[in-house]
Amino acid sequence: MFSPRLVLLLAGLSAAAQQAPFSSQSSSEWTVFHHPIKSVAVIGAGPAGLQAAAKLVEHNFTVRLFDRAPAPGGNWFYTDETPVREPYPDKPFDEKPYIPEHLPATHYYEEGDEEISLEDRWKEHWQPRPLWDSLHTNSPAVITELPDVPYSADSPWVISNHDIQRHVRAYASFHNLNSNDYQIDSRRSPVTSYSTRVDKLEKIEETQTWRLTLRRLERLPETNRIKAQWWTEDFDAVVIATGPYVSPHVPDIKGLVAWSKVKDAGRYSVYHSQSYRRPERYQNKTILIVGSSVSASEIARDIAPYARNVIASIRPKPNPHPFQLRSFLRFPDVTEFVPEIDHFETLAAHDKGIKDGGIHLKNGTVLKGIDEIILATGYIHSNIFLPNFTADGQPANLHWTGHYIPDPTLAYTNVRPWTIGRYQSYAFAKVWEGTARLPAQKQMKQDYDNGKYHFRGLFASAPAEALFRQYVAWLNNESLINGGRFVEPWPLEKREVFVYYSDVEWIKGYVKLTNFTDFETLPSREWESGKAAWEAIVYEDLEW
Numbered sequence: 001m002f003s004p005r006l007v008l009l010l011a012g013l014s015a016a017a018q019q020a021p022f023s024s025q026s027s028s029e030w031t032v033f034h035h036p037i038k039s040v041a042v043i044g045a046g047p048a049g050l051q052a053a054a055k056l057v058e059h060n061f062t063v064r065l066f067d068r069a070p071a072p073g074g075n076w077f078y079t080d081e082t083p084v085r086e087p088y089p090d091k092p093f094d095e096k097p098y099i100p101e102h103l104p105a106t107h108y109y110e111e112g113d114e115e116i117s118l119e120d121r122w123k124e125h126w127q128p129r130p131l132w133d134s135l136h137t138n139s140p141a142v143i144t145e146l147p148d149v150p151y152s153a154d155s156p157w158v159i160s161n162h163d164i165q166r167h168v169r170a171y172a173s174f175h176n177l178n179s180n181d182y183q184i185d186s187r188r189s190p191v192t193s194y195s196t197r198v199d200k201l202e203k204i205e206e207t208q209t210w211r212l213t214l215r216r217l218e219r220l221p222e223t224n225r226i227k228a229q230w231w232t233e234d235f236d237a238v239v240i241a242t243g244p245y246v247s248p249h250v251p252d253i254k255g256l257v258a259w260s261k262v263k264d265a266g267r268y269s270v271y272h273s274q275s276y277r278r279p280e281r282y283q284n285k286t287i288l289i290v291g292s293s294v295s296a297s298e299i300a301r302d303i304a305p306y307a308r309n310v311i312a313s314i315r316p317k318p319n320p321h322p323f324q325l326r327s328f329l330r331f332p333d334v335t336e337f338v339p340e341i342d343h344f345e346t347l348a349a350h351d352k353g354i355k356d357g358g359i360h361l362k363n364g365t366v367l368k369g370i371d372e373i374i375l376a377t378g379y380i381h382s383n384i385f386l387p388n389f390t391a392d393g394q395p396a397n398l399h400w401t402g403h404y405i406p407d408p409t410l411a412y413t414n415v416r417p418w419t420i421g422r423y424q425s426y427a428f429a430k431v432w433e434g435t436a437r438l439p440a441q442k443q444m445k446q447d448y449d450n451g452k453y454h455f456r457g458l459f460a461s462a463p464a465e466a467l468f469r470q471y472v473a474w475l476n477n478e479s480l481i482n483g484g485r486f487v488e489p490w491p492l493e494k495r496e497v498f499v500y501y502s503d504v505e506w507i508k509g510y511v512k513l514t515n516f517t518d519f520e521t522l523p524s525r526e527w528e529s530g531k532a533a534w535e536a537i538v539y540e541d542l543e544w
């Protein structure tokens with residue numbers, strides 16, 4: 001008798017012989033790949049991509065991990081360097097990067113080539129992260145932790161971005177994925193390629209493989225140049241772990257594009273929160289912050305001890321997200337809240353700041369005397385690989401396992417990496433090695449149409465939590481049938497720790513000794529219509 005794994009492999013081989021495209025193999029109950037998956041590219045070395053790469057290496061795939069940044073850490077790779085200035089207005093999602101006609105190619109850039117400074121060329125390539133020096137997590141440590149490298153037992157409730165960076169880099173080092181690990185362990189061929197941006201991803205029809213077009217930049221300080229190299233590499237499968245926050249979003253407000261050109265003493269007067277770093281220089285300034293979410297409240301707190309006035313332009317929120325609830329509570333007492341901005345007046349000059357310009361609010365009042373405006377208006381969830389997104393910022397056509405339904409040799413890290421990420425990474429390896437079966441395309445589509453893709457955090461809602469349990473059951477069932485180790489479901493006691501956090505951060509005074517003993521039967525508190533307290537107070541979502 002054949003083992004199911006062997007049946008799967010044989011099915012894959014016969015499909016390969018027929019050269020049938022994946023989509024036509026609908027006869028099977030399960031997904032059958034065109035040929036065995038041996039090599040996998042992982043794009044992004046943040047908490048999600050590092051875990052995916054580590055698992056795939058452990059399962060003996062030939063893995064390459066690419067990140068545009070010079071080191072691992074993803075969003076948590078803090079530097080004082082700030083990103084290149086954001087475009088006003090937002091630029092189209094699908095703008096393609098320049099790729100030379102003949103590859104491989106090498107080019108040396110000098111200062112000012114194409115009117116771009118070397119500094120900006122470097123920063124445009126790797127995109128310094130939108131973090132500031134004092135930033136701490138808005139998620140408790142218990143749900144912001146990678147496996148294998150635990151925080152110490154007495155580590156704080158919430159963690160500074162610098163500690164998260166060390167934590168993520170420790171995970172990378174532990175798995176031999178840090179930026180110079182291959183030099184240390186020279187017996188292995190390099191898994192990682194940092195400072196390497198994936199500029200194009202395409203499917204090669206004849207071989208049914210993925211081709212990545214890569215660009216690596218290297219600074220050559222001795223000759224004051226930048227060396228750029230382009231080349232391609234082909235893979236059987238690809239994990240896209242490029243993160244939820246791809247580029248900054250600037251609001252579409254009349255007059256903003258003109259104001260965005262204004263400088264005062266050589267510095268832009270209007271800028272996105274992505275380039276905020278430290279509060280000291282805000283001494284005696286009047287600052288207008290646009291937005292009411294986490295960046296807005298936290299930057300307001302940071303600058304309040306220095307600034308003369310902190311004003312926040314917010315719009316009404318009937319059903320605030322838990323982060324926004326927290327942010328409303330955390331804006332410093334000195335904050336003056338004003339309504340949403342309607343438009344900016346035309347300015348006489350572009351080099352004398354914005355102090356004399358009128359800012360017309362939606363209620364008719366005109367604000368004047370503002371020194372600087374910080375746009376804490378969030379991020380665009382898009383990337384150059386798959387510009388099709390659903391309304392809630394998720395890539396379209398993704399199965400709940402993260403596989404791209406039209407072609408499951410492509411997968412996205414579409415869950416919160418700190419918690420579900422470890423299960424998803426393991427599942428990617430199992431599906432591609434043939435020890436976990438993925439439903440056939442028709443079933444995956446059905447799952448998707450039934451809303452089964454709403455599976456991003458452990459506790460986003462009761463259905464998401466049930467789905468997560470089904471996911472673990474599926475994973476373990478597959479191991480039982482096809483081989484592999486078992487995984488523990490997420491420990492419930494961690495959920496309880498999360499409730500304490502929620503009590504402090506979102507719904508103050510919720511947890512009381514008098515009713516804490518009767519935990520499971522707490523009455524519903526409708527922070528958002530139709531959702532029970534139990535869900536609200538342990539809310540976790542991908543867009544954290």
Ligand SMILES: Cc1cc2nc3c(=O)[nH]c(=O)nc-3n(C[C@H](O)[C@H](O)[C@H](O)COP(=O)(O)OP(=O)(O)OC[C@H]3O[C@@H](n4cnc5c(N)ncnc54)[C@H](O)[C@@H]3O)c2cc1C
Binds near residue numbers: 046048197198242244
């Ligand atoms: C200001 C801010 C604060 C945050 N605070 C918290 C918090 O307190 N708690 C929390 O849980 N989450 C927080 N987050 C969310 C954060 O996104 C996650 O914590 C986590 O970093 C997501 O991991 P990831 O691996 O999916 O993506 P990321 O960490 O974003 O990593 C993606 C990686 O992909 C790389 N990449 C992207 N495109 C390419 C390309 N074309 N080629 C090569 N490489 C590419 C990037 O360089 C990056 O290193 C915050 C986000 C922001 C913006």
Ligand SMILES: NC(=O)c1ccc[n+]([C@@H]2O[C@H](COP(=O)([O-])OP(=O)(O)OC[C@H]3O[C@@H](n4cnc5c(N)ncnc54)[C@H](OP(=O)(O)O)[C@@H]3O)[C@@H](O)[C@H]2O)c1
Binds near residue numbers: 137253291317340377
């Ligand atoms: N750990 C930390 O301390 C920390 C710090 C910063 C960010 N983060 C995380 O990073 C992610 C992004 O957070 P974020 O705060 O940068 O972005 P965000 O949560 O997307 O919030 C954007 C804010 O901008 C507002 N906005 C957009 N256009 C506006 C306009 N024209 N006028 C007024 N307001 C406008 C939005 O209002 P509407 O809601 O009405 O659209 C919202 O309040 C989140 O996951 C957050 O948790 C964490």
Ligand SMILES: *[C@@H]1O[C@H](CO)[C@@H](O)[C@H](O)[C@H]1NC(C)=O
Binds near residue numbers: 059060
């Ligand atoms: C990977 O290969 C090694 C060496 O052949 C083997 O011992 C190990 O079991 C393999 N790992 C998995 C998960 O198959």
Ligand SMILES: *[C@@H]1O[C@H](CO)[C@@H](O)[C@H](O)[C@H]1NC(C)=O
Binds near residue numbers: 284
């Ligand atoms: C603060 O700013 C006000 C108004 O711009 C100015 O008159 C005053 O001199 C400043 N004070 C200090 C200490 O810089």
Ligand SMILES: *[C@@H]1O[C@H](CO)[C@@H](O)[C@H](O)[C@H]1NC(C)=O
Binds near residue numbers: 337338361365
């Ligand atoms: C409009 O908002 C401003 C700032 O909050 C406030 O001072 C003013 O009274 C409001 N005007 C009206 C007409 O409500």
Ligand SMILES: *[C@@H]1O[C@H](CO)[C@@H](O)[C@H](O)[C@H]1NC(C)=O
Binds near residue numbers: 386387388397
């Ligand atoms: C994106 O959407 C367009 C138009 O809806 C469609 O033609 C295209 O195939 C989609 N691309 C992907 C990768 O899903």
Ligand SMILES: *[C@@H]1O[C@H](CO)[C@@H](O)[C@H](O)[C@H]1NC(C)=O
Binds near residue numbers: 473474481
């Ligand atoms: C386990 O696999 C068997 C065989 O495919 C299937 O009948 C059963 O429903 C699966 N159970 C779970 C929990 O996925």
Ligand SMILES: *[C@@H]1O[C@H](CO)[C@@H](O)[C@H](O)[C@H]1NC(C)=O
Binds near residue numbers: 510512514515522523
């Ligand atoms: C917990 O008990 C307090 C009084 O001890 C009460 O006011 C509060 O409503 C209770 N909370 C819940 C969720 O039942």
